[in-house]
Amino acid sequence: MVENMAARLQDVVVQRRGKTILGPVNHEMAPDGCTIVIGPNGAGKTTLLKTLHGVERLSQGQVDWGVPEHVARQQQAYVFQSPIMLRRSVRQNLIFPLSLAGKGRAEANDRVTYWATKIGLAKMLDQPAPRLSGGEKQKLALARALIRDPAVLFLDEPCANLDGRSIREIESLLLDVQRSGTRIIMTTHDLGQARRLAGDVLFLLRGQINDYGSAQTFFAAPSSPEAVAFLNGDIVE
Amino acid sequence: MTDIWSGLQAAFWLLVTFDRDLVEITLRSLQVSLSALVIASIIALPLGTWLAIRRFRFRRAVIAVLNALMGLPPVVVGLIVYLLLSRSGPFGVLGLLFTPTAMIIAQVIIITPLIASITHQAMRELWAEYHDLLISLNTSNWQRIKTLIFDGRRALLTASLAGFGRAIGEVGAIMIVGGNIDHATRVLTTAIALETGKGDFALALGLGFVLIGLALVVNFGIHVLSRTEREGRW
Ligand SMILES: Nc1ncnc2c1ncn2[C@@H]1O[C@H](COP(=O)(O)OP(=O)(O)OP(=O)(O)O)[C@@H](O)[C@H]1O
Ligand SMILES: [Mg+2]
Numbered sequence: 001m002v003e004n005m006a007a008r009l010q011d012v013v014v015q016r017r018g019k020t021i022l023g024p025v026n027h028e029m030a031p032d033g034c035t036i037v038i039g040p041n042g043a044g045k046t047t048l049l050k051t052l053h054g055v056e057r058l059s060q061g062q063v064d065w066g067v068p069e070h071v072a073r074q075q076q077a078y079v080f081q082s083p084i085m086l087r088r089s090v091r092q093n094l095i096f097p098l099s100l101a102g103k104g105r106a107e108a109n110d111r112v113t114y115w116a117t118k119i120g121l122a123k124m125l126d127q128p129a130p131r132l133s134g135g136e137k138q139k140l141a142l143a144r145a146l147i148r149d150p151a152v153l154f155l156d157e158p159c160a161n162l163d164g165r166s167i168r169e170i171e172s173l174l175l176d177v178q179r180s181g182t183r184i185i186m187t188t189h190d191l192g193q194a195r196r197l198a199g200d201v202l203f204l205l206r207g208q209i210n211d212y213g214s215a216q217t218f219f220a221a222p223s224s225p226e227a228v229a230f231l232n233g234d235i236v237e
Numbered sequence: 238m239t240d241i242w243s244g245l246q247a248a249f250w251l252l253v254t255f256d257r258d259l260v261e262i263t264l265r266s267l268q269v270s271l272s273a274l275v276i277a278s279i280i281a282l283p284l285g286t287w288l289a290i291r292r293f294r295f296r297r298a299v300i301a302v303l304n305a306l307m308g309l310p311p312v313v314v315g316l317i318v319y320l321l322l323s324r325s326g327p328f329g330v331l332g333l334l335f336t337p338t339a340m341i342i343a344q345v346i347i348i349t350p351l352i353a354s355i356t357h358q359a360m361r362e363l364w365a366e367y368h369d370l371l372i373s374l375n376t377s378n379w380q381r382i383k384t385l386i387f388d389g390r391r392a393l394l395t396a397s398l399a400g401f402g403r404a405i406g407e408v409g410a411i412m413i414v415g416g417n418i419d420h421a422t423r424v425l426t427t428a429i430a431l432e433t434g435k436g437d438f439a440l441a442l443g444l445g446f447v448l449i450g451l452a453l454v455v456n457f458g459i460h461v462l463s464r465t466e467r468e469g470r471w
Pocket of ligand 1: 048
């Protein structure tokens with residue numbers, strides 16, 4: 001594991017079709033804990049996470065993890081907003097990242113059993129993944145991300161399709177993961193969840209960081225009027 | 238009407254007795270078309286996959302050429318291969334004209350664009366689906382291709398079957414480059430054309446049944462494959 005997992009965003013701008021969808025962003029990410037990214041639809045949350053992960057084409061600026069991009073990515077895992085299922089069984093989906101990393105069969109099987117049980121999919125291991133329900137797909141995507149013990153975990157609305165009980169389970173799982181040293185960077189539209197998990201909060205608006213602070217200060221006294229309105233449940237656009 | 242009826246009866250008889258000529262011609266047809274299929278697949282499957290996942294300067298041009306080649310009339314392919322292989326042509330010294338090899342060459346040219354094009358389409362869809370995940374997992378190019386080929390194997394088999402169907406039923410090109418020589422280059426389609434011309438409907442119909450049977454098997458195979466794909470059975 002790389003010691004320092006802090007990332008620096010320098011003058012990052014992402015443009016698509018002449019429109020700026022992110023940036024300019026200058027920001028130093030905290031080195032540990034859980035960062036929650038919030039903001040209205042289209043604010044650029046997904047774009048920011050992908051930028052940090054190094055899978056978004058930047059129009060300007062750079063992201064610096066202190067190591068070459070592919071080395072950094074090797075230590076990271078990303079759960080996409082709409083889960084991507086390989087057209088294989090649940091088991092094969094879980095094995096996939098391990099076999100890419102050249103893990104042996106025995107070890108892979110142990111880990112698959114462990115994570116499938118942990119995430120509640122143990123009974124479905126031999127079902128085709130594309131036919132799982134929306135929530136089950138999200139759980140599978142999460143387990144597949146965690147199975148390589150990433151140093152950094154990106155989660156793009158991991159609980160969007162989950163019921164109350166599953167959300168509670170996932171949240172306690174994420175707290176465990178975080179305690180064991182994994183850095184979490186996550187978006188959510190659930191402000192309650194944000195309060196429960198956040199170490200610090202990034203509030204994005206129209207592609208820019210509108211407000212930033214530790215969870216305590218941000219939720220108690222956000223510094224920008226837009227953030228105040230957003231937390232009050234007003235419509236911010 | 239009686240002609241056709243007695244032809245049908247005779248054809249049926251040829252089939253159930255495994256008539257020597259009929260079996261020989263059928264086997265040669267299979268040999269030529271399966272050889273063409275293997276060679277064309279070796280070229281077209283990786284090419285189609287590669288076109289789907291790599292962005293390079295002339296990608297669009299290559300795809301356009303591929304689609305244009307798919308529409309080539311087989312007779313013209315036959316003519317060109319004939320000119321290349323004829324004694325005064327650039328490859329004349331090889332003495333390949335009027336051999337099964339010449340027929341295989343012509344069929345490879347005809348079905349490679351078809352297989353590559355179907356492959357490209359299926360793989361492009363799959364790649365769009367998998368793209369973010371495979372990039373995120375830091376996969377090498379080779380790992381990406383392996384994953385796509387493995388998970389798209391049904392689509393690839395469908396592409397190959399379509400190519401085989403086209404090859405086995407093709408007549409114009411192989412007639413020109415093969416010459417329809419008895420016991421040497423006579424295959425199902427050219428034999429049917431010849432026997433029909435001669436008025437020997439028995440053999441023509443018998444061969445026709447074999448050809449229809451093969452076409453049905455191929456299309457049934459494609460149907461089953463695409464259904465298991467849709468229903469997500471593995
Ligand atoms: N490839 C693209 N081409 C054009 N516009 C794009 C592209 N990708 C994203 N956008 C636009 O950029 C903006 C930010 O998108 P992004 O997905 O980052 O939003 P988000 O904050 O994750 O929203 P949501 O809460 O709905 O997930 C959106 O307005 C989107 O339409
Ligand atoms: Mg998003």
